[in-house]
Amino acid sequence: MDKIKCECGHVNPEGTVLCEACGKPIEGNQHIDGNDKKTLLNMRYEGSARRSKTYTNSIVDKIWSFFSSVKVGVWLIVIALIASALGTIYPQAEYIPPEAVSRDPAVFYEATYGITGKIYYQLGLHELYGSWWYMILLALIGVSLVICSLDRYIPLRRALKIQKPKRHETFIKRQRFFSETEHVTTDEIHSVKEKLQQQRYKITEENGHILAEKGRFSRWGPYVNHIGLIIILIAALLRQTPLLFLDEYVWVREGEQTVIPGTDGEYYIENKKFIFETYSEEDGEIYKEALEKQEAMVPKNYQTNAVIYKKKGETVAGADPELEVVKEAEIRMNEPAKIGNGFTLYQAGYQLNEFHTMSFKVHRTDDQNEKALGTFTVDMNNPKHEYELDNGLTVKIDQYYPEYELDDGEPRSISKFPRNPAFVFLIYPPNETKPEVSFVGIGKNIDPTNENEYKLGIVDFDMRHVSGLTVRKDYTLPIFILGALIFMIGVIQGMYWQHRRIWIHPKGNGVLLAAHTNKNWHALKQNIEKAIANTSIKIVEDQQELDKDVSKRGGES
Incomplete structure (x- = not known):
């Protein structure tokens, strides 16, 4: 940057409005209008040169x-807030309920929310917070914060560091608070200095010129805020990396063992027992009225008694992994289980009385005793397509509805969980290629042709509970907390303290008194009144108010 040399000898960067050392206005800023009314100096950033206002030619x-x-x-920030709000209209894809008919976003949003859900999906709002354009938007906010801060902080810090007690007379006279006293004694000046020191002002002197200053650190509050916000933005970006953040969901049925998602097959969980407790009138009169209004059960506690395993060594392809017990845990709401490597399991949901297996028998339609010709058992979570019976019969599953419901006369499943299963079976008699069709469900056994030779019936079924667990790993939370803490420090720093400066400029036998603060002018005036009490130094006048009065009188005339 080019340099501008002031008459005081200090060399200022090009674009400086007020000399960093003596405060003399540069580039014709000494203007006084026709009413001999002093124009107040613009003390924003101390009149220092900002790169953005000085150089504008290159890219x-x-x-x-x-x-x-x-x-x-x-x-x-406004665009980011609007985008963030749009992302909350419907759940993000990662939060599609596990019990939904389909977890495919293309199906779920239209099926659940209609045409608005379809538009929401087509606009890509279902994965907003991880989208490339949202990440770029956050990065641009970070870039803006960094450049805004550097553009102002560096010249401001330089100007405040270089400032001298001896200021140009024009600088003193064009401060908002100013007074001129013609006769002042040395003892009175000494008294003012002592009283300012008692008010915790730092006193700096140069050839009889005095600068009393306190609270300079409050000027850095906004920049501390920016540092906190930048750290929060970095944490938000890091949240998209699986190494630092994971939020998965897993269903674990009673008696089953499954790998914990996100752990790369290192950890397994076994659901030993799921416990579900509800409130009853025996829990107290306070629950009686609420229970009478509720049509469903009110959960009191639901928990998973689980065993956490860790894989030992490498696993041979095709062989079951060798596991060792890490811990036994009772996972309840708000009582998660930590399993190591930053992973935590939270109790998040449940499915009660889910069908595990269902056994069927085949008998002749005209057999009054319904003697079984053969039986087979269907695993509701992994049904086979075809079952061969001992007597030569073959039964195939043509359609399977885990949670059966009729919709305008058409059968459909409202979820993928076997809570009300129904089947369309194809029965092939021995040496026959044309099957008989049967529809079988709980309380339903339909022969659509009324000509079937064979009939299916439910013999037995097994039910169990299912626990829904959230698997979470979050290393970004401490970064968020650090950013929020730094941000709050900046807020407090800039809100509860003010940068106050008082200049005492000797002139002949008297003094010029001026003062400036970044806010709370009333408190600054009280400090001055206390310092000059019992002296002949005149109290400062608010020249901004005088300017308003002069302008008002000029307008009235």
Whole structure:
């Protein structure tokens, strides 16, 4: 950057409005209007040179100038907030309920929310927070914060570091708080210094010129805020990496053992028993009225008594892994189980009385005693397509409805969980290629042709509970907390303290007194009144108010 040399000898960067050392206005800023009314100095950033306002020719300069604009930063944040709000209209794809008919977003959103859900999916809002454009938007906000901060912090810090007690007279006279006293004694000046020190002002002197300053650190509050926000944005971006964040869902049936998702097959869980307890009137009168209004059971506790296993060594292809017990845990709501490597299991849902197996028998339609010609058992979670019976009969499953329901006369399944199973069976007699069709479910046994020679019937069934667990790993949470803590420090730093400066400028036998603060002018004036009490130094006047009065009188005349 080019340099501008002030008459005080200090060399300022090009674009400086007020000399960093003496405060003298540069580039014709000494203007006084026709009413001899002093124009107050613009003390924003101490009148220091900002790169975005000085260089605007090259591509880099234009990009820097664009992102250094507070308006650009605000608009980026507004766009991000609007986008984030749109993402909450319907659940994100990762939070599609496990019991949904289909977890395929293309099917789920239209089936559940109609045409608006279809539009929501087609616009890509179902995976908003992990989308490339949302990540770029967050990155742009971070870039804006960094450039905004550097563009202002560096010159401001330089100007405040270089400032001297001896200031140019124009700088003193064009402060908002100003007074001029013609006769002041040395003892009175000494008294003012002591009283300012008692108010915790730092006193700096140069050839009789005095600068009393306190609370400079409050000027860095906004920049501390920006650091906190940048850390929060980094945490949000890191949240998209599976190494630092994982949020998966797993169903574990009683008596079953399954791999815990997200652990790369390292950890397994076995559901020993699922416990479901509900409130009853015996729990107290307070629940009686609520229970009478409820049509369904009110859960009191649901938990999974589980065993967590860890794989030992490498597994031979095709062989079951060798496991060792890591821990036994009772996983309840708000009482998760930590299993190591940052993974935590949370009790999140359940399915009661899910059909595990169902046994059927085949008998002749005209057999009054319904003597079984053969039996077979269907695993509801992994049904086979074909079952061969001992007497030569073959039964095939043509349609399977885990949770059967009629919709406008058409059978369909409202979920993938076997809570009300129904089947369309094809029965092939020995040496026959044309099958008989039967529809069998709970309380349903339909022969659509009324000509079937064979009939199917339910013999037995086995039911069990299913536990729904959330598997979570989150290493980004400490980063979020750190960013929020730094942000709050910046808020407190800038809200509860103010940067206050008082200049005492000797002039002949008297002094010029001026003061400036970034906010809370009333408190600054009280500090000055306390310091100059019992002296002949005149109290400062608010020249901004005088300017308003002069302008008002000029308008009235």
